[in-house]
Amino acid sequence: MSVDILHLAKEAQKKKEKNPQVINATVGMYYDENGFIGGMPSVFQGLRQLDEEHMLPYPAVDGGEPFKSNVISWVLGSYEAKLRKNLYTAACATPGGGGAIAGTLAIYANPQDYVFVSDIRWQYDRYAERAHLRLFEYNTFIDGHFDLDSFEKKLFELSQKQKQIIIIVNDPCHNPTGYTLSIDEWKKLLVILNKFIKNDLVFLYDLAYLEYTSEEDPRLKISYLDVLGPHVLTMITFSGSKTFGAYGLRLGAAIALSKNEHKIIHFKKAFANEARGSWSTTPTPAIELLNHFSNKDNQIEFFKDLNQMKQVIQKRCSIFSEQAKTIGLKTHPFKSGFYTIVLADDEEKAFKQLLDHDIYTIPMSGGIRIALCSLPINEVDGLAQRIQKILFT
16 A cells, blocks of 8 residues: 555545545545545443443553453354364454554564465555564455465475565455455465465464355354364454444453464463553554443343444445446455455555545555445445546446
8 A cells, every 4th residue: 555544544534524526436435425424423421331441541562351251252253162162262352453463573583584465455565664574475366266376386485485474364344445255265274374384374364354255154163173173372352342343442362262272371471561662552442342242131132232343334335346347347256345456557556546536545555445335335335336437438
């Protein structure tokens, strides 16, 4: 990404206040059909119910025992008992999913190491640069599917250079394409990881958009993580900021799973130390919000809000995808989520052309990212045609 997304989003927001015709498709935050960010009234209600003792004091560096237990239960869902039986587990609170990613890179890589990433990706580059790391890419797609052959071939190449490897996979609702791995692709990916027994693998599983997938069982893939051998440390990076639509609260966690107990013991010490020396603590209201919604009695209204949000987002995405397909506007394969990418040979040129027409997007390698999660249906309807006309006629 060649632009600062949050800065560009602010610029677009200010311009839209003066000109309602501006299209702000920059940042991954949900806005309802009236342009209001409060898509989850239950979350605001939950925050209002927190008293001073659950808002103001410093929390434990790792989030505290209730939080750690609750966040593991939240992410693993109905598969918790199975996975706890077969794997050692631990967790640490982080400021958003980004904190979990940054902490993982800082702890499990040495300067100038390579991090294994897809060629189409979110801004892991910035995290790697801060940790003085390099990126080693595999091809993301082939014939509309995940390129497992490239994944295995490139991982083998890197395994010959480096013993410990951080492997980043963003799924479901891949940012920036909206792709979601099939169960078959997921199982084959895990088989590949199990082949590299001579390496120490840190499988950084970035599931920031877990709650927004169109899959029937969002946690089914998680249930297969216990097939991984003891040479693998799975690091789930959880984004409560996305889950609860509370982006500025910076709620997140790193959740470690492994058959190797020593890896989990090391995780507990290393991640707490990294937290204390980097961000100190995750905001107390964020930690208590997760604890609040871990109470079954508080979940009914939340999941009602979440399902309504998902339906709206999916409708927006379906409209754009269907209209793009009808007119031949090319995108990467899309299944669900916040974003899609319109392919363009020169993404910088495309970005500027759209900007000239007050359409704010994000330039990425090979195309432009459109955050459909933030656009009302009346702005999504016809957007594909407008982009086609501006860029390709």
